[in-house]
Amino acid sequence: xxAAQFCTSCGKVQPPAPVDYFSFFAxxxxxxxxxxxxxxxxxxxxxxxxxxxxxxxxxxxQEWSLQQSSRLNxxxxxxxxxxxxxEYLMKLEGVDLEGQSxxxxxxxxxxxxxxxxxxxxxxxxxxxxxxxMQLEELRANKKLGEEDPAxxxxxxxxxxxxxxxxxxxxxxxxxxxxxxxxxADSGNRAESRRVRDQMVDxxxxxxxxxxxxxxxxxxxxx
Amino acid sequence: xxSDHIVGIDLGTTNSLVAFMQGDSPVVIPGEDGVNLLPxxxxxxxxxxxxxxxxxxxxxxxxxxxxxxxIKRLMxxxxxxxxxxxxxxxxxxxxxxxxxxxxxxxxxxxxxTPPEISAYILRQLKxxxxxxxxxxxxxxxxxxxxxxxxxxxxxxxxxxxxxxxxVLRLVNEPTAASxxxxxxxxxxxxxxxxxxxxxxxxxSILRLxxxxxxxxxxxxxxxxGGDDIxxxxxxxxxxxxxxxxxxxxxxxxxxxxxxxxxxxxAKIALSAQESTKLDVELPAGKRYxxxxxxxxxxxxxxxxxxxxVAPCKQALKDxxxxxxxxxxxxxxxxxxxxxxxxxxxxxxxxxxPHTDLNPDEVVALGAAVQANILSGGSEATxxxxxxxxxxxxxxxxxxxxxxxxxxxxxxxxxxxxTQHYTTQVDGQTSVAIHVLQGERELAKDCxxxxxxxxxxxxxxxxxxxxxxxxxxxxxxxILHVSAREQRSGKEAEIEVQPSYGLTDDQVESMILExxxxxxEDFRQRQIIEAxxxxxxxxxxxxxxxxxxxWGQLTTDEKQRIAKLERALRDAEQAEDHQEIRKAIDxxxxxxMRLAELxxxxxxxxxxxxxxxDEADLGEGPSAPHPVGKAEFK
Numbered sequence: 144x145x146a147a148q149f150c151t152s153c154g155k156v157q158p159p160a161p162v163d164y165f166s167f168f169a170x171x172x173x174x175x176x177x178x179x180x181x182x183x184x185x186x187x188x189x190x191x192x193x194x195x196x197x198x199x200x201x202x203x204x205q206e207w208s209l210q211q212s213s214r215l216n217x218x219x220x221x222x223x224x225x226x227x228x229x230e231y232l233m234k235l236e237g238v239d240l241e242g243q244s245x246x247x248x249x250x251x252x253x254x255x256x257x258x259x260x261x262x263x264x265x266x267x268x269x270x271x272x273x274x275x276m277q278l279e280e281l282r283a284n285k286k287l288g289e290e291d292p293a294x295x296x297x298x299x300x301x302x303x304x305x306x307x308x309x310x311x312x313x314x315x316x317x318x319x320x321x322x323x324x325x326x327a328d329s330g331n332r333a334e335s336r337r338v339r340d341q342m343v344d345x346x347x348x349x350x351x352x353x354x355x356x357x358x359x360x361x362x363x364x365x
Numbered sequence: 366x367x368s369d370h371i372v373g374i375d376l377g378t379t380n381s382l383v384a385f386m387q388g389d390s391p392v393v394i395p396g397e398d399g400v401n402l403l404p405x406x407x408x409x410x411x412x413x414x415x416x417x418x419x420x421x422x423x424x425x426x427x428x429x430x431x432x433x434x435x436i437k438r439l440m441x442x443x444x445x446x447x448x449x450x451x452x453x454x455x456x457x458x459x460x461x462x463x464x465x466x467x468x469x470x471x472x473x474x475x476x477x478t479p480p481e482i483s484a485y486i487l488r489q490l491k492x493x494x495x496x497x498x499x500x501x502x503x504x505x506x507x508x509x510x511x512x513x514x515x516x517x518x519x520x521x522x523x524x525x526x527x528x529x530x531x532v533l534r535l536v537n538e539p540t541a542a543s544x545x546x547x548x549x550x551x552x553x554x555x556x557x558x559x560x561x562x563x564x565x566x567x568x569s570i571l572r573l574x575x576x577x578x579x580x581x582x583x584x585x586x587x588x589x590g591g592d593d594i595x596x597x598x599x600x601x602x603x604x605x606x607x608x609x610x611x612x613x614x615x616x617x618x619x620x621x622x623x624x625x626x627x628x629x630x631a632k633i634a635l636s637a638q639e640s641t642k643l644d645v646e647l648p649a650g651k652r653y654x655x656x657x658x659x660x661x662x663x664x665x666x667x668x669x670x671x672x673x674v675a676p677c678k679q680a681l682k683d684x685x686x687x688x689x690x691x692x693x694x695x696x697x698x699x700x701x702x703x704x705x706x707x708x709x710x711x712x713x714x715x716x717x718p719h720t721d722l723n724p725d726e727v728v729a730l731g732a733a734v735q736a737n738i739l740s741g742g743s744e745a746t747x748x749x750x751x752x753x754x755x756x757x758x759x760x761x762x763x764x765x766x767x768x769x770x771x772x773x774x775x776x777x778x779x780x781x782x783t784q785h786y787t788t789q790v791d792g793q794t795s796v797a798i799h800v801l802q803g804e805r806e807l808a809k810d811c812x813x814x815x816x817x818x819x820x821x822x823x824x825x826x827x828x829x830x831x832x833x834x835x836x837x838x839x840x841x842x843i844l845h846v847s848a849r850e851q852r853s854g855k856e857a858e859i860e861v862q863p864s865y866g867l868t869d870d871q872v873e874s875m876i877l878e879x880x881x882x883x884x885e886d887f888r889q890r891q892i893i894e895a896x897x898x899x900x901x902x903x904x905x906x907x908x909x910x911x912x913x914x915w916g917q918l919t920t921d922e923k924q925r926i927a928k929l930e931r932a933l934r935d936a937e938q939a940e941d942h943q944e945i946r947k948a949i950d951x952x953x954x955x956x957m958r959l960a961e962l963x964x965x966x967x968x969x970x971x972x973x974x975x976x977x978d979e980a981d982l983g984e985g986p987s988a989p990h991p992v993g994k995a996e997f998k
Contacts, residue, residue: 186574186575186577189577189750189752190577190750193750193752193840194779194839194840195534195735195738195739195750195751195840196750198533198534198739198740199739199740199741209779209837209839209840210837212779212840213778213779213780213781213837213838214781216776216777216778216779216780217780217781217782219777220776220777220780
């Protein structure tokens with residue numbers, strides 16, 4: 144199942160075919176990937192596709208090697224990182240994570256505070272509400288030049304809790320990989336969809352918490 | 366490809382070098398004066414001729430308004446963002462600069478863009494290489510600071526073109542240094558390259574693995590270098606002079622230049638000594654003298670040196686590494702000779718830095734290695750491959766003045782990203798895109814790279830066109846944009862307004878201006894070299910006539926030699942070096958027996974078949990090696 148970057152008879156570099164990143168590395172659409180194998184394959188393909196290798200060749204080959212190697216690097220970058228890999232696979236499955244995020248950002252821009260109006264994960268509602276109130280209070284304090292060490296300590300405490308939640312979400316996500324891979328193997332489409340939806344939910348919550356932590360960091364900065 | 370000599374060039378803020386791969390190792394090509402470093406100084410002499418390098422340095426002191434140094438600080442920059450440079454360096458801008466126009470600085474009455482000035486430096490290096498090889502040099506690998514943005518890289522490529530060089534690759538300086546280091550050591554591991562030069566600072570963290578040099582993270586400051594330390598010292602000197610002698614010499618170009626020379630010498634001395642003395646002649650017979658201790662110098666330079674810490678920490682963070690995980694630290698750049706800098710590096714990375722390689726030459730040597738790799742490689746480099754990264758995030762300005770990042774910093778290059786656009790108004794046929802580089806959230810805080818107008822969009826209802834724009838950062842770290850309207854399949858034309866650069870037309874016209882001159886220069890040089898060889902062989906012939914061997918020749922032989930000698934003297938006057946060389950060869954052939962006779966019989970066997978100017982003629986002016994180059998006198 145080799146992605147055709149090279150002609151099978153003469154071995155010359157070919158124009159990039161519109162294959163997805165998994166196919167580029169001749170990998171199945173599974174979420175568990177051996178990092179060492181991936182890196183090794185990346186180095187092998189880099190040695191064959193990098194523009195430096197084609198410096199003396201005709202302009203057409205040079206152009207194709209440029210296209211192919213940028214695709215190689217984009218693919219490696221995406222597949223190497225577990226979250227990016229998962230997000231990419233969701234995208235291949237038709238879930239528009241980027242669109243969802245953009246829409247909520249856009250909606251947020253319209254609001255007075257300019258905050259992202261992402262759907263708050265229900266189990267975080269109370270926490271988020273309290274946190275946002277404290278952030279507002281801290282911002283107001285700053286404007287007045289006041290300092291409230293107790294408030295700051297509380298916010299830092301919240302941040303620690305959120306960061307722990309962030310990490311645990313990642314572990315949960317990884318837990319779903321095996322389920323996904325198994326469903327892919329058995330060809331159980333219904334199961335695939337179920338696992339997919341769970342992962343999308345985890346990704347959204349994780350993204351939400353990351354933005355929250357970033358907001359807290361921003362305010363705590365000065 | 367193999368018959369071309371591809372060279373590696375370090376176009377530095379303070380000094381420039383050219384090198385090539387000689388067998389297994391890279392070697393720097395010296396100038397006419399036998400010196401490896403070419404000061405990046407350009408001046409106009411009394412006859413309005415361009416002088417480059419050491420010869421130009423005296424003009425820095427005597428006629429500073431007709432000379433320039435550290436031009437690299439202005440490459441790829443606009444009038445708006447060189448305020449620091451203008452206040453600290455004696456750059457004089459052309460008066461008639463319009464906003465948004467490419468910078469021009471003045472040397473005397475003439476004005477030049479920074480790429481043109483850099484081109485003069487590159488051309489001098491090109492000449493040095495051509496003299497060395499005795500053949501034209503048209504291809505080069507040129508290095509740039511890793512933290513250089515797109516405009517700065519374009520400007521460097523433009524300079525190469527103007528100088529008559531095809532720039533095969535721009536290589537990041539720390540990466541080049543790692544190539545020289547890796548070729549030398551051949552060990553796997555994680556290497557940090559700390560590159561502190563005259564005007565720029567870079568820190569790169571690389572993984573070396575079986576010949577692959579993979580950059581993991583890079584950071585730096587293109588406004589930070591040894592020059593900044595010099596400027597601090599100059600300011601102190603000016604204050605001293607104002608305070609002690611009541612003289613304000615800050616506007617006196619020659620005096621400031623002399624002070625600058627003195628502080629640089631002091632700075633260098635203090636790397637080896639504990640104290641030194643500043644001694645500068647002032648107008649009206651006055652003198653500025655001051656003792657400077659290493660401790661005082663370190664205190665003064667501390668704020669500049671400390672500015673290198675933040676980029677190092679950020680690079681480690683981006684690489685997700687602790688300093689203990691770095692296996693080796695390589696020092697690059699003259700400023701790393703300062704003991705305080707070495708101490709800082711040791712502290713930052715918890716180990717003694719690697720100082721075997723010459724910090725002034727290592728970048729050029731690395732560029733030569735890359736040049737070798739690009740020309741097909743040799744046994745030494747056949748397994749080597751460079752995987753570099755883009756140092757700055759690439760973004761697009763979107764609604765609300767936000768910079769939407771589409772390619773993140775430290776992404777391996779070549780890298781690409783695709784964005785989709787559509788029209789706002791019915792029948793709209795062009796779309797404007799503003800591309801940025803930088804890490805900030807808002808577009809106004811990032812560097813404007815270029816504005817693109819996508820033209821030729823087929824007129825449709827608003828929101829209908831689906832324009833796919835592909836952004837590609839190539840192996841040089843330079844951005845290319847292509848666009849397609851997906852419904853019609855039509856390729857949109859892209860008109861680029863580079864924010865700080867020259868357009869292709871401008872570069873073309875500059876090439877033509879300097880190209881004619883270069884051709885003429887090369888021809889002239891070849892004639893001079895040929896004539897020098899004529900002198901050498903005629904001198905050898907005179908010696909031959911006085912030797913006992915002359916008596917052993919027949920009358921016929923003597924007459925033939927006399928005829929060839931006359932022909933050579935005639936050819937020497939011709940403006941055609943090929944004519945001259947033909948006559949030299951003819952005389953060499955004609956005097957072969959004479960040369961053989963002039964040897965001891967025992968030695969004759971060994972030297973059979975050699976020419977007049979190779980035969981050892983005992984004492985007297987020695988003949989040059991047969992394949993060596995004639996000396997310029």
